[in-house]
Amino acid sequence: MIRIENLVKTFGAKRAVDGISFxxxxxxxxxxxxxxxxxxxxxxxxxxxxxxxxxGRVTVGGHDVxxxxxxxxxxxxxxxxxxxxxxxxxxxxxxxxxxxxRGLDGAARKRxxxxxxxxxxxxxxxxxxxxxLSKGYKHRTCLAQALIHDPEVLVLDxxxxxxxxxxxxxxxxxxxxxxxxxxxxxxxxxxEEVDAACSRAIIIDRGKIVAQGTPNELRxxxxxxxxxxxQADGATAExxxxxxxxxxxxxxxxxxxxxxSHGPELAAAVIELVNREGWKVHGMYSERGELDEVFRSLTQxxxxxx
Amino acid sequence: MRxxxxxxxxxxxxxxxxxxxxxxxxxxxxxxxxxxxxxxxFFERGExxxxxxxxxxxWLYLVLVPAVGMRLWAEERRAGTIExxxxxxxxxxxxxxxxxxxxxxxLALALVLTFPVVLTVNVLGEPDNGAIAAGYxxxxxxxxxxxxxxxxxxxxxxxxxxAFILSVVICLxxxxxxxxxxxxxxxxxxxxxxxxxxxAFSVVTHFDGFQKGVLDSRDLIFFFSMIGFAxxxxxxxxxxxxxx
Numbered sequence: 041m042i043r044i045e046n047l048v049k050t051f052g053a054k055r056a057v058d059g060i061s062f063x064x065x066x067x068x069x070x071x072x073x074x075x076x077x078x079x080x081x082x083x084x085x086x087x088x089x090x091x092x093x094x095x096g097r098v099t100v101g102g103h104d105v106x107x108x109x110x111x112x113x114x115x116x117x118x119x120x121x122x123x124x125x126x127x128x129x130x131x132x133x134x135x136x137x138x139x140x141x142r143g144l145d146g147a148a149r150k151r152x153x154x155x156x157x158x159x160x161x162x163x164x165x166x167x168x169x170x171x172x173l174s175k176g177y178k179h180r181t182c183l184a185q186a187l188i189h190d191p192e193v194l195v196l197d198x199x200x201x202x203x204x205x206x207x208x209x210x211x212x213x214x215x216x217x218x219x220x221x222x223x224x225x226x227x228x229x230x231x232e233e234v235d236a237a238c239s240r241a242i243i244i245d246r247g248k249i250v251a252q253g254t255p256n257e258l259r260x261x262x263x264x265x266x267x268x269x270x271q272a273d274g275a276t277a278e279x280x281x282x283x284x285x286x287x288x289x290x291x292x293x294x295x296x297x298x299x300x301s302h303g304p305e306l307a308a309a310v311i312e313l314v315n316r317e318g319w320k321v322h323g324m325y326s327e328r329g330e331l332d333e334v335f336r337s338l339t340q341x342x343x344x345x346x
Numbered sequence: 347m348r349x350x351x352x353x354x355x356x357x358x359x360x361x362x363x364x365x366x367x368x369x370x371x372x373x374x375x376x377x378x379x380x381x382x383x384x385x386x387x388f389f390e391r392g393e394x395x396x397x398x399x400x401x402x403x404x405w406l407y408l409v410l411v412p413a414v415g416m417r418l419w420a421e422e423r424r425a426g427t428i429e430x431x432x433x434x435x436x437x438x439x440x441x442x443x444x445x446x447x448x449x450x451x452x453l454a455l456a457l458v459l460t461f462p463v464v465l466t467v468n469v470l471g472e473p474d475n476g477a478i479a480a481g482y483x484x485x486x487x488x489x490x491x492x493x494x495x496x497x498x499x500x501x502x503x504x505x506x507x508x509a510f511i512l513s514v515v516i517c518l519x520x521x522x523x524x525x526x527x528x529x530x531x532x533x534x535x536x537x538x539x540x541x542x543x544x545x546a547f548s549v550v551t552h553f554d555g556f557q558k559g560v561l562d563s564r565d566l567i568f569f570f571s572m573i574g575f576a577x578x579x580x581x582x583x584x585x586x587x588x589x590x
């Protein structure tokens with residue numbers, strides 16, 4: 041549904057997005073990860089036709105966003121960063137306005153507004169002015185706006201920003217649900233969201249893609265993937281170090297594999313060693329890679345880039 | 347057309363859901379009343395015309411029209427809703443025209459509410475109502491010109507106050523270029539052809555015709571082309587922000 045080819049956006053001398061290419065198909069939820077200022081929002085603004093790209097192409101549902109913006113925009117539901125909406129309107133009139141702008145009229149508009157209100161749990165505040173709402177409600181109002189015309193493509197810029205943990209959970213479930221029938225791109229810098237909602241993730245840093253794959257594939261890039269933590273009487277770092285790099289955590293040892301793909305073999309080797317030495321084991325766990333760590337190793341902190 | 351209508355309706359609604367519209371209407375009517383009857387010496391003139399009323403409009407609008415229009419784009423940019431608006435399946439032109447029309451209709455409403463002056467002058471004497479109608483058309487076009495220029499300055503900044511001041515300055519310039527002291531001053535430095543060209547941009551000279559009851563096509567073309575140019579510039583500025 042979304043195809044991006046060699047997308048570049050420069051602001052003055054700064055290359056905010058520097059040659060990004062990817063595609064998103066129907067039934068896919070793509071998580072877009074990156075530190076602040078890495079070009080996530082700029083990319084999304086180019087997908088939705090708000091920024092014209094400096095070079096490269098974006099097509100949505102086969103329509104080139106630069107050449108045929110109206111047809112492309114019709115297919116997209118967009119939640120901008122900070123979830124802006126008109127503060128002097130009520131939730132109901134705001135959603136009515138966006139539905140009208142999407143070409144819905146009369147009964148169809150009423151149905152669409154009702155459905156969006158229900159999906160985003162807004163029924164308690166429909167007649168309230170948007171500027172009197174809490175941040176969570178404001179955010180969901182803007183999300184409802186993105187869903188109002190039941191779009192085939194959803195572009196969500198930090199959809200869970202500013203929500204409390206319960207609301208985050210609801211929104212993630214909603215995204216996963218929507219992802220079954222639509223093409224969804226959402227940006228975040230909360231890594232647990234990638235696990236919770238994405239079928240695929242892209243990590244970008246300073247305008248370039250630095251990694252992509254399923255959450256598990258990304259995790260496998262962590263040096264922790266397949267590491268074994270052992271707590272046992274008699275165990276010493278010296279004896280374990282034959283198997284891999286060892287770290288001592290006050291009585292527990294973490295053995296990192298030499299290569300993430302050697303995880304299972306490492307566990308077997310540790311068990312063999314324990315049996316041979318006759319150590320009394322209190323606990324032994326196989327670690328999973330942490331996305332956090334992958335993210336940090338692949339991206340530069342904002343301060344370093346500046 | 348449909349998108350223009352929807353945007354226009356939303357903007358009009360935005361005026362009336364906040365106190366801005368009511369405050370504006372009351373101040374506008376109070377000021378027109380004051381200028382017409384007190385400062386304009388409506389009764390002392392002893393003539394059945396509304397020249398005391400229309401004569402003040404270029405000055406009155408100088409402050410009031412930028413106040414109505416300064417919000418249009420500056421607020422969209424400040425709140426970030428411009429992103430929402432321009433990613434809807436519409437063109438930027440539809441948004442620009444829709445917003446402009448909403449404010450222009452609002453100003454038309456303010457103008458319509460001055461009808462008691464028309465009644466007064468008709469009760470007291472026998473004015474040329476055709477001239478009065480022409481005066482209203484001219485006043486409406488004058489307001490539209492100021493408003494279109496305010497749209498342009500509003501698109502330049504995310505700060506409404508800056509938009510207001512810029513548009514007051516531009517509109518003031520368009521008033522002053524028609525005044526003799528200013529044209530005389532210009533005449534000292536440049537050729538008379540330049541002075542004439544600059545003076546041709548004076549809204550006051552173009553507005554004068556309407557007050558006399560003359561609908562001159564040159565005046566109509568002037569106002570409409572000013573509006574067209576300012577709205578076109580608005581579009582260019584808005585595109586410029588996004589192009590980076």
